[in-house]
Amino acid sequence: MILLVDIGNSRLKWTQADAGRLQPTIFMDYRQADFFERLREFWLNILAPKQIAIASVSENALTLLLVDMARSLWPGIEVIIPQSSPTAFNVKNAYAQPEKLGVDRWLALQAAHRYYPGDTCIVDCGTAITIDFIGADGSHLGGLISPGLLLMKKSLAQNTAALAFSEDQAGTSLAVVTAAAINNGTLLAAAGLVEATLARQPKAYRLVLSGGDGETLARHLTVPSILDGDLVFKGLLNYCRNENAS
């Protein structure tokens, strides 16, 4: 059994992999006061893992606390914390400073190259929206970062006098009330960003979506997409199979 952990800027996601098969993901808000107790409760009741692999774009202190918890629960557990690098698993990082690419994006690129080979565009619609392109030969072409849906709405609420935050369903039609105007405006900003980015590339790319708002985005895009919320976990699994990747 392998324990896989993906820490984003909003939530911690974890799952277990048994012979490469991923169990359902557990989503947790790591900013809640009882987060560590709740996670410990969960982990006390799982089969002892041989390895724990962690991908985090959040505070390093959080990763260290999780490693401490894992080591106290399962002494001798192997801890794997991949870092962004110039190349790994036949994928070449396009960043001028490869270590600066978010490790979640780096792992998703490696998983896409393995499970969706070809020219692929990966969009992770989480706290931020990240868009990354990879060619069939494994070369990353670069990417884009924009605020996610919740952040766009929060920033409107925080920086205006008259715009309140609402979690109502969003669409892409023209609205006649403020809440819908905001929800639809922000959703269309995200959908338009993805569609425009794809349209501006010199060739066609297969689109793979992930992240907490991936499904919402998929429903409102005018282009076909595949939903895969496990890309980061799948990327982590590579490092568990082969620790010597560079």
Ligand SMILES: Nc1ncnc2c1ncn2[C@@H]1O[C@H](COP(=O)(O)OP(=O)(O)O)[C@@H](O)[C@H]1O
């Ligand atoms: N139950 C939920 N709790 C929190 N965010 C959610 C939930 N359902 C959908 N979302 C959306 O998902 C986004 C977070 O996605 P996620 O992939 O977990 O982000 P991150 O990887 O940045 O932590 C939020 O910004 C929000 O818009």
Ligand SMILES: CC(C)(COP(=O)(O)O)[C@@H](O)C(=O)NCCC(=O)O
């Ligand atoms: C862009 C991100 C904030 C996305 O994080 P997320 O929305 O998954 O929480 C993260 O991948 C990150 O911190 N990246 C480092 C900068 C970069 O990738 O260029």
Ligand SMILES: [K+]
């Ligand atoms: K993201």
